[in-house]
Amino acid sequence: MGEDMGNEMEEIIVDFLQETEDILNSLDQDLVTLEETPDDNDLLNRIFRGIHTIKGTSGFLGFEKITKVAHRTEDILNKLRKEEIILTPKLMDVILEGVDMIKALFDSISETREENVEIEEIVKRLETVLKEEQEKQNKEVEETPAIPEVPDLKEEKKGEEKKEAEKKEEEDTPKMLGEILIEKNLATPKDILEAHKEQKKLGEILVEKKVIKEEDLKKVLKEQKKGEKKHKEKIETKTIRVDVNRLDNLMNQIGELVFQRNRLVDIVKRIVSGVDGGTEALLEEQLVSIADDLNFITTQLQLAVLKMRMIPVGRVFNKFPRIVRDLSRKMNKEVELIISGEETELDKSVIEELNDPLVHIIRNSIDHGLESPEEREKLGKSRKGKIWLTAKQEGSFILISVKDDGKGMNIERIKEKAIERNLTTPDKIEGMSNKEIINFIFSPGFSTAQKVTNVSGRGVGMDVVKTNVKKINGAIDVDSTPGEGTEMILKLPLTLAIIQSLLVKVSTERFAIPLAVVVETIRIKKDRIRTIEGTEVLKLRDEVLPLLRVNQYFNISFDKELDNPYVVVVKSAEKKIGLIVDNLLGQEEIVIKPLGDFLKKTKGISGATIMGDGKVTLIMDVATLAGEKKLPS
Secondary structure, X not given: OHHHHHHHHHHHHHHHHHHXXXXXXXXXXXXXXXXXXXXXXXXXXHHHHHHHHHHHHHHHOOOXXXXXXXXXXXXXXXXXXXXXXXXXXXXXXXXXXXXXXXXXXXXXXXXXXXXXXXXXXXXXXXXXXXXXXXXXXXXXXXXXXXXXXXXXXXXXXXXXXHHHHHHHHHHHXXXXXXXXXXXXXXXXXXXXHHHHOOOOOHHHHXXXXXXXXXXXXXXXXXXXXXXHHHHHHHHHHHHOOOOHHHHHHHHHHHHHHXXXXXXXXXXXXXXXXXXXXXXXXXXXXXXXXXXXXXXXXXXXXXXXXXXXXXXXXXXXXXXXXXXXXXXXXXXXXXEEEEEEOOOOEEEHHHHHHHHHHHHHHHHHHHHHHOOOHHHHHHOOOOOOEEEEEEEEEEOOEEEEEEEEOOOOOOHHHHHHHHHHOOOOOHHHXXXXXXXXXXXXXXXXXXXXXXXXXXXXXXXXXXXXXXXXXXHOXXXXXXXXXXXXXXXXXXXXXXXXXXXXXXXXXXOOEEEEEEXXXXXXXXXXXXXXXXXXXXXXXXXXXOEEEEEEEHHHHOOOOOOOOOOOOEEEEEEEXXXXXXXXXXXXXXXXXXXXXXXOOOOOOOOOXXXXXXXXXXXXXXXXXXXXXXXXXXXXO
């Protein structure tokens, strides 16, 4: 029984974590918006309710630290609601610090179920700043000449309505078992906290310790269940993560699938029994019909499931108003962030890898890209720099752009650093285009910063961007104009689960190449292949294309070299290479399966798929293969 109670307690904590995560995800943007529109009472009340919910739930779960920080933060928000103090940048700074501490405690609870973070400093700061602001604003009020007050009946009525709404909201919140026991004087808060430390049901522990009687517990549990039932309908829509229309569509497709299954089972029975089987031609016609219908339905089902995995990219974008606010204050710059396309949807697995690259790009835009307000004024620009963060869908890809109106990239500085770090030679770099030169910024350890700061200069930022984007089979393109600004565009696949691929044959092996990176396929005579400085190349129209023999790279044995091999031209970022294969087997949509821990570090392979014949086909990692080949100088 004790194990069941422990499981129930774990479920309650998981629910708390999920609810708290939802609240924290929206708090940063709401607080930054509140700073810009301090008169928005609805927004202020929403923020207050969020912190109040965290405080209440964490308190009855025995998480004392998160309760204390949330309580002190709530005190400030409550004073703002009652208009006893006004919002200042200093006050907003400390509110955001309080939210950051709640996040740190939340992360600690998520990982260890304990609050392994010190809070004394932030609690003291929250109390001190609130006290200072109150005293400062009270002093200002005292020094202001008094104006005779005229009773405002409308305002009084509003105040009464506000109190009623707060009271109703408090009543509508479902009570937890511990809360009811305390209210009825059947247990003390200390009893509750002690009980939560044991892996048993709260009520069971309190009865065992003779804190309460069993009959009293039964009455309280009955009351608690009534409260939960009443509240269930209110929270149901908040906890559903998938659009109901999408669920309905999925159910319709499942219904169609069941119908086709029944048709197929019926025909198989008739064939096996030999009863009323019909002619061979008729059975063949019926089977072909079922196969066509199944193909159509499974395609629709696949799309429906993919849509259920889709999340608006706004969930990532919502974090950036706060990041931009903090960085611009730290660096004494004025920055306006303009977000658009946040409703664009991306697969959950892609979204999870998107945060770090965008953080580094936006930090770079503020630090390296945008000039100081004084510099901008001298250049005839507005004091406030702009950063545009946009998302849009283009075919089976999502394009995410980060653009600024700053000074652009210093090409000469990048050249100097690239030569200094032996990434290229002076002779080679002179023949490179600006785009090729800009790509050096993605090299590990590369930085053009004159000095190391808390924001940049260590040369790790853009390397992280490239690594994360490559991990999700994406590409990054940079466009920069001196004096006008820089734009970085991330091209990301809609999903990582299912992709269109080109199937190729190499000797007796079969490989899949993601179609998104295939530029073209050609068949050549082997005498067109040349070797320059040990690298095989192909002159293709006006460019020299480095070649990679897939059979040699993967050590696949072959009988003889083909006279007319196929070359699959692929592109990773700005780099093109040709993959030499024996044959092209056509295009096919494939489901990507991970390689597992034992094989996941296999060079040149990003995953595998199981084909219709039941055999496993490996998926090429084109980014790695492209990195293996360099053009001869």
